[in-house]
Amino acid sequence: METLTIGDFAARSGVAPSALRYYEREGLIHSTRTSGNQRRYERTELRRVAFIRIAQQVGVSLDEIRAALAELPENRTPTRADWARLSDRWRHRLEEKIALMQRLRDDLSGCIGCGCLSLHRCKLINPGDALAGEGPGARILLNPPSGT
Amino acid sequence: METLTIGDFAARSGVAPSALRYYEREGLIHSTRTSGNQRRYERTELRRVAFIRIAQQVGVSLDEIRAALAELPENRTPTRADWARLSDRWRHRLEEKIALMQRLRDDLSGCIGCGCLSLHRCKLINPGDALAGEGPGARILLNPPSGT
DNA sequence: CTGCAACTTGAAGTGAACTTCAACTCAAGG
């Protein structure tokens, strides 16, 4: 068995066939076709799907995931090094997200528990109070300055 | 100024007026009305909105958030202790999420970088390989056994 | 070669979380 049918691929990846077709329409994964027009998946595509699901866990949109996957070579099967490079970049995203959530965890009780959580002058929401004039609200915490 | 108009409340909370009305329809926040039927918000409601936005960051649905907020007293303004209790429970959720993401971070490079990420026999996806017969796929990592 | 499960498509439906719109009312400064 060289390639997988969509059913087998779905079973192995844990993603529904309908979602796989959707991912393909969206340009996130690829398949070849049999003479009868049925999809066949190479096993290496499993890695793409794994990456997609992991990235989704981190809260990344399919749009962004597609952009990331677009950095993989299109004309050859991505090597271990290709994936390592991609993964490395995402490790940074994870680090950031983890740091954010740790700050959340460390400050949640203190900040919500106290009277300060008025969302316009709180170290959690607006650390350093630097952007006070830059429009109100919980912008820093919810959309951290680093990154898009 | 005792209470806030929806505009001011939106400005201070960083949430659009339309979203605030939506939250109210959904029973997540409350307002009083003027004689002319306009909404007026107490400042303490800012804490609710803050909680909502933070919980959303953790990936919690408004449904679940509503359930959590329902534990606050309805007949009186929540005290510091009320919020502290609630926050404490959510600190645990955050801890779990952080732990998941750390596992993700620690294993991402190794797992995706190597050839193992076939999503059916990988310590990241299926640690211990215990649920091999329990349906295939990236179930453990994506829906960790602890919790719902 | 037949039967049937598994596949194909485009279109429409879903649910979450909002936003936008139209038509109207309120609040407050000049």
Next chain:
DNA sequence: CCTTGAGTTGAAGTTCACTTCAAGTTGCAG
């Protein structure tokens, strides 16, 4: 008083990430 910006409503629209459906086709076991 009057104007004007801010607020009100219900209904409909939007985006994301899929799922479901109907109608038809393919692949393979028997």
